[in-house]
Amino acid sequence: MVFLENTFTTTPLLAVPNKKPLDLGCGRLSASISTNGDILSINGYHPTIGFMTLAPVEQFPDDQFYHSAFVRQYRRRLIDLFENEGRGFGMRPQGHVQDQKLSLVESSAPLLCYTLGPLKISSLFMAVDVEQYGCLINQVQIDNTGEEDATFSYEFGGIMSLNRCSYGQLTEAGPIPMPPPENALVVRDNQLSLINAHLPARTDMFLFDGSQPLLLAATTQTSAGTINYTHIGRISLTSKETRVLFIVYTLTPSREEPFIPDAARVEEWARKAQISLPKWKTRKDTTTSFLIQRNIDYILSCCTIPITDEHVCIITDHQILPLSWNRDIYYMVQLLSAAERQATSLIEYPQQHAWQKKMQQVLKGHILWTFEMAERPHHYWGRAYLTTGYCKDDVFQLDQQCYPLLELCDYVTRFQDTAVVRRVALQIDEILTMLLDYRHEQKWLFMTRETPGDDHVAHPYHFSSQVLTWWTFSQLASLNAAIPFTTLDLATWAENVRRDCLASFTTSYADSSQKIFSYLTDLQGNHQCYHDANDLPTVYAPLWGFCQLSDPVWRQTMQFGFSPQNTRGFYLGAFGGLGSVHTPHPWPLGDGQELLYAHLQHDSKRYEHVLQKLTSVVQWDGLFSEAIHEETGRVTSRHWFSWPGAFISTVLLDVCR
DSSP states (O other): OOOOTSSSSSOOOOOOOOOOOOOEOOSSSEEEEEEEEEEEEEEEETTEEEEEEEEEEOOOOOOGGGGGHHHHHHHTHHHHHHHOOOEEEEEEESSOOEEEEEETTTTTTTEEEEEEETTTEEEEEEEEEEEEEEEEEEEEEEEEEESSSSEEEEEEEEEEEEEEEEOOOOSSSSOOOOOOHHHHEEEEEEEEEEEEETTEEEEEEEEEETTTEEEOOOOEESSOOEEEEEEEEEEEEEEEEEHHHHEEEEEEEEOOOOOOOOHHHHHHHHHHHHSSSSSOOOSOOOOHHHHHHHHHHHHIIIIEESSSSOEEEEEEEESOOOBHHHHHHHHHHHHHHHHHHHHHHBBBBHHHHHHHHHHHHHHHHHHHHHHSSSOOTSSSSSSSSSSTBBBSSHHHHOHHHHHHHHHHHHHHHOOOHHHHHHHHHHHHHHHHHHHTTTTTTTOBBBSSBBBBOOOOOOSSHHHHHHHHHHHHHHHHHHHHHHHHOOOOHHHHHHHHHHHHHHHEEEETTTTTEEEEEOEOOOOSOOEEEOOOTTEEEEEHHHTSSSOTTTTTHHHHHHHHHSSSTTTTTESSSSTOOOETTTEEOHHHHHHHHHHHHHHHHOHHHHHHHHHHHHHHHOOTTTTSSSETTHHHHHHHOOOOOSSHHHHHHHIIOOOOO
């Protein structure tokens, strides 16, 4: 029998106001768990539709894609259930629960502990890859601590609907029609199956009481919406007896009957899942360590999707928008790269080599996915992608073209994997040639259709994207000198971009005589003075060498960005700060910029102030949202969003060591 290891490190959740479900996954499958142990979603990769989800809410309606208010409201449905302890699905105890405590085992696996009279219950959730499937395993250990027999009464089931993820965005550039909703439930013996023939896909749940099947009440149902099923059960325990229940959940991209596991196989999977949990090293600052660990773990467990033996897709979150943006993913990959370099200080020795090997596989796999699977219908990378490589939003954004090239340079510099460069050399040349179509006729500046916030531009030339383009050309020039892949003079391209960028974007704002870099320009004397939380290349400019740290124009640009003069970009309030017109509130991503800026300016007082703010607006599981309210600090948008936490963690881990 697999019991909970007493050698595990159990980490309490942060004592902060912002809360969300706890997430776990194994790549192919991810899940979110509520405070009462209900499962609020199970999500997984699908080779034709991209991502499928099992959740207690009906699928997104086809006629609401362009209604941003509805999109925001729909995104909140799982959070509303979480905050109101609404019903998800899974095993729920009956009776008066006491001493309930939710924590994380190895900063990764949700563990719910509680008592029911003399019964002490530990409910652990783990995810593991088995036989080309992803499995969620809920291991429930029941200890009868009393001197008499006792009964564990429970409900199993809940509200369920198996659908394709909606991919609904606030700035919609092309919705993908939803398949017709149809769910068919079949329950027999110890197996619950829910099939959606229009995906096609199915979920299966198997229950075991030790070595024996845990039988369910048989039924069949069909519905165009959610399905509600409840089985009432009781398990009798003698005095001092311990029982271990296993509940296995699978998602399968097919209507066909899956493999049916027996109890011995499930115990083997549970043992494998426990062994696979990361063994983190203890660091001095426990809060900072927890943030770093959780953001690394979230990327690896919920956002890193193996597509083939070689190709890996990384998505920005598993819950709201399971899509891949080159921009977001670059900064997530930066955190993984920093973690790989610092494995000896992050992970206990027995796991270090395997950890570094896994990181390299992910980094290489994502480069190959981006160059070989992510479609480019018009030769450029689009705004966002399904895990399949389908280009959902075929919009040209300049920075999205740069990040994969930069990611390749970073990878080869670290691992000296010259074969990867040769493998994608033709695509590199295609991208560089394509970029020339977007170059100004006289100047070495490149236009964009949208900002890094996915919003339309008032003027076509965007400052931080030019900085990024210069840095990408510079890095490619160095790579090309070591491993020739093009005859283009990239070093000269880079210097031309820097020269024309400095000349064309330097301006004054309002009545000020101070010079800053404008956000956008038309190269005809018109400028927009603004700075956005999404524009990370601007704060990185001196680190990359675009300008000096002492450069007054850069410093004044950043100071402008962190001030009320940055209209619609900076928000006043107790939790005020840099945000975005895209979602008009302060963004933790903006606070991450200020944290890095304070470090670069050796402003320890400012640094500690921003860090304190970040640790008060972070969610209790160590992950950050898209936006917070400027007066309350509560989450206002996207409880699931990996980019800000990845960037902040990289600053904490790599830049500010």
